[in-house]
Amino acid sequence: MTFRAADAADVPAIVDLVQSAYRGDSSRAGWTTEADLLDGQRTDPAMVAAAITEPGSTVLLALDDAGAIVASAQLEQRDGYAYFGMFAVDPGRQRGGFGARLLGEAERFAREEWDAAEVRMTVIVQREDLIAWYERHGYARTGEISPFPYGDERFGVPRRPDLAFETLVKKVENA
Template sequence: MVTFRDANPDDVPALVSLVQAAYRGDSSREGWTTEADLLEGQRADPDMVTAAIGTTIVAEQDGGVVGCCQLERRDGYAYFGMFAVDPKLQGNSIGRKVLEEAERKARDEWGAGELRMTVIVQREDLIAWYERRGFKRTGELSPFPYGDERFGKPLRDDLAFETLIKQLG
């Protein structure tokens, strides 16, 4: 059974490891969310995760951290990010449950009317997963932060983010 709680400072090492494993390097290839063909290097570092502690939801199963997401309250909507599931457990509905918990909190506790996120446009498989869960592509693009290695080292020069939106309630 997956349970949810707010992250605390003691979670930082586990969350950094989880996010890194889900998206970068060889371990990320065990799941389907890998960005290893698009980016190398870090996906998150302790400073980034520490800064997100007050807005991060942790998913636990059998006493271990198996997923997470960041959920920020913004003006009229909630922003969903830093979403990760242990690559060895992907495909077992944990990601769907984390997303549902984020939607529930944003809608029921914050009264948010929509959930927004950004996804690398080249991640068609991931965008399709979000579309199956009710998100709509907006066509609104923002540039990838080239030159800021906190987000990794791009392996191509055409990366950009697209905003996806889901109406809540």
């Protein structure tokens, strides 16, 4: 597996990857599906293009030995930390270690390229299996809850009224 930063030519493939990992029947091939929680889109070309081109933001890609994109994640440089989001692994390749390796690369990038002391993310609180996966990779629950953006269909159409996000954090600063 190799890693690289995404560029504008990667936008369609990233949108397809993220959508397939979280929404619709194709997402059910993996374990990260949100199909029981949300309908609609997970991202769109404009959101991905902005994540690639805006200052202080990058999208990291994991490529298999044939050069195909198998995972992606966005990092945003914030005050003293990096925000990790839009993380997706091809549903047919989940449980193969691609996600863990890309998460590690994102942490390395945040620490070494941006001198970030920690990585933060938000996860839908109803995703206990996903939160547990992040905990196994060193992330801690903060108890900091933020509301789901109901009414903003850019992030999906909720299938239930009680969705919210919890912030998870991991220290990654150099020793």
